[in-house]
Amino acid sequence: MPDESPVTGFPVILEPLLAELSRPGSNPARTPRPFDAHLAEDLGAYASPPRLPEVCEFETVRHFTRLSRLNYGIETGMYPLGSCTMKYNPKVSEVAAACVSDIHPADAPAMERVLGWLADFREALLEITGMDDACLWPAAGAHGELAGMLVIGKALEARGEKRRKVLVPDTAHGTNPASCTIAGFTTVNVPSGRSGCLEADQVARHLDADVAALMMTNPNTLGVFERDIERIAGLLHDNGSYLYMDGANLNALLGVTRPGDMGVDCMHINLHKTFGAPHGGGGPGSGPVLVKADLSRFLPVPRLARDASGRARLMDDAPLSVGRIHGGLGNVAVVLKAYAYVLSLGAQGLKDAAVRSCLNANYLRKRLEKTFGSVCPSPTLHEFVISDRAFRDKGVSAMDIAKALMDKGFHPPTVYFPLNVQGALMIEPTESEPLRELERFALAMEEIAGAAQVSPGDFGSHPMNTPVERVDEVWAARNLILTWHDMNPSSGGGYLNG
Amino acid sequence: MDTLIPEGLFYTKDHEWARVEDGKARVGITDNAQHELGDIVYVELKPAGTTVKTGDALGTVESVKAVSEVYSPVGGVVAEVNVELDGSPELVNQDCYGKGWMVVIAFEGAGPSKTAGIMDAAAYKEYLAKEAK
Numbered sequence: 001m002p003d004e005s006p007v008t009g010f011p012v013i014l015e016p017l018l019a020e021l022s023r024p025g026s027n028p029a030r031t032p033r034p035f036d037a038h039l040a041e042d043l044g045a046y047a048s049p050p051r052l053p054e055v056c057e058f059e060t061v062r063h064f065t066r067l068s069r070l071n072y073g074i075e076t077g078m079y080p081l082g083s084c085t086m087k088y089n090p091k092v093s094e095v096a097a098a099c100v101s102d103i104h105p106a107d108a109p110a111m112e113r114v115l116g117w118l119a120d121f122r123e124a125l126l127e128i129t130g131m132d133d134a135c136l137w138p139a140a141g142a143h144g145e146l147a148g149m150l151v152i153g154k155a156l157e158a159r160g161e162k163r164r165k166v167l168v169p170d171t172a173h174g175t176n177p178a179s180c181t182i183a184g185f186t187t188v189n190v191p192s193g194r195s196g197c198l199e200a201d202q203v204a205r206h207l208d209a210d211v212a213a214l215m216m217t218n219p220n221t222l223g224v225f226e227r228d229i230e231r232i233a234g235l236l237h238d239n240g241s242y243l244y245m246d247g248a249n250l251n252a253l254l255g256v257t258r259p260g261d262m263g264v265d266c267m268h269i270n271l272h273k274t275f276g277a278p279h280g281g282g283g284p285g286s287g288p289v290l291v292k293a294d295l296s297r298f299l300p301v302p303r304l305a306r307d308a309s310g311r312a313r314l315m316d317d318a319p320l321s322v323g324r325i326h327g328g329l330g331n332v333a334v335v336l337k338a339y340a341y342v343l344s345l346g347a348q349g350l351k352d353a354a355v356r357s358c359l360n361a362n363y364l365r366k367r368l369e370k371t372f373g374s375v376c377p378s379p380t381l382h383e384f385v386i387s388d389r390a391f392r393d394k395g396v397s398a399m400d401i402a403k404a405l406m407d408k409g410f411h412p413p414t415v416y417f418p419l420n421v422q423g424a425l426m427i428e429p430t431e432s433e434p435l436r437e438l439e440r441f442a443l444a445m446e447e448i449a450g451a452a453q454v455s456p457g458d459f460g461s462h463p464m465n466t467p468v469e470r471v472d473e474v475w476a477a478r479n480l481i482l483t484w485h486d487m488n489p490s491s492g493g494g495y496l497n498g
Numbered sequence: 499m500d501t502l503i504p505e506g507l508f509y510t511k512d513h514e515w516a517r518v519e520d521g522k523a524r525v526g527i528t529d530n531a532q533h534e535l536g537d538i539v540y541v542e543l544k545p546a547g548t549t550v551k552t553g554d555a556l557g558t559v560e561s562v563k564a565v566s567e568v569y570s571p572v573g574g575v576v577a578e579v580n581v582e583l584d585g586s587p588e589l590v591n592q593d594c595y596g597k598g599w600m601v602v603i604a605f606e607g608a609g610p611s612k613t614a615g616i617m618d619a620a621a622y623k624e625y626l627a628k629e630a631k
Contacts, residue, residue, distance in 0.1 A: 477560075478539045478588070
């Protein structure tokens, strides 16, 4: 039944849409015709000029500049969104990526140089992870997961087996079950132990001849290193199953330890988290998938390899491959940004980054646990979880604390994740933040905790100092309105109406 | 605020309830579950006619905080689905043991019983108290 209630919950935005600024005739620039007139006849609806908002260049520039000032990003301030690794993206990487922005894919000599860089980076990734082969084309972490699970499915098929179950611990990343399902598996949830780790005995209880793989995030979403990983890998291998590692948290391990040495068969890396390529709205991302030698022949095509003279080449001749998973060579510019990051830091620099990410997180953890209490007895690496438990009897929730942080000038941490901690606040300062910023963040959290004790009733009103105040998230989720046109039927004059 | 745990229902460790009515089981999520999930914004259930085993997913419940699966406390065939939840998922928050029911399952054999890891009201209350520690 359609909901007839009027739109009441949409926040007031201080900047109108370009469509609302549109006035007929106000754009003196002419819309170019498609360059091939013969083809234009065949384009049907596209042969007429697109109905773009009619605004002049100056208004357009001002519109986007004003929008950018309403935004909050890693270059505005600290962005401690746990699990997301919102670190600083060095500008040198942008310079590196700009080198390829004008190269046409048919420019063979130029592309040979690009392939050379990609092959160099692939080898760097193999050295960093201890894996044997890699495909750089997946466009994001979850895409890498899917490619990896397809590879595992193909390997089982080649063995003449049809195993359907994939074990996923409750401390794994939320995308893992989705990737398994899309790859044709069913997921079985495995609870972690009291220490926040997945225990080998627990895994053993879930193993049978139908288990294709286990997907483990290491360090896991509590920030805890899975210390049983080697035993778990052994149990899986004895059972004919594979160990998949979600490498989204690899920035905590760089230069210290390698998944390939822990018994991992297949993994992905989020280049936009681990190696400082832009992330989130600044994407796109890149999620290379890496495998041990026995899974190599199932990797997606085209295969990137070196010929006898050491020159990088693309090869499609891989009969057991899962096939193509991305057009062209994936998000080449993102891969090159990550390569620039690796080269600029070097081996010692990468290790320093990992150590610093853990030091920063543990400094904040020790400080905040004094006020918020501890939810996890184990040592943690690059991120940690606290909860709203100390404030629940006052009626102040994790969401309230997150919203109050916005009024202190910080992006909130991840809330209500991981699912095995009630009222979770998941904090990841990353290696980028200087001590002074960590102090400011800790102070802000302590002030919020103090206010929650003294005047918990005020918490429903945060944030008050942001461009958009508290939004009604429940209303928004129950009343999905996906287009501006539907949202604003009374305006009647939008360009979409023609 | 005290959690409601009506007598006469069966409860699971995953916080579903089942009420036996004429050889069928009406199933929903408990007061504790709806409270922990917070405001529920979407409920998706397997259609009538689906065969489920004990512990199979009956569907998903989405709140602002999280998406959770609802597991079947009993094996059988889904006989009825609460279509009201489609447009009014808030019924699960308002009346989880009444108008917020999710499915009716025509079960096989003896139906929900203590032997299959199912608890009565007193045992579930004890279980919740232990979980809170």
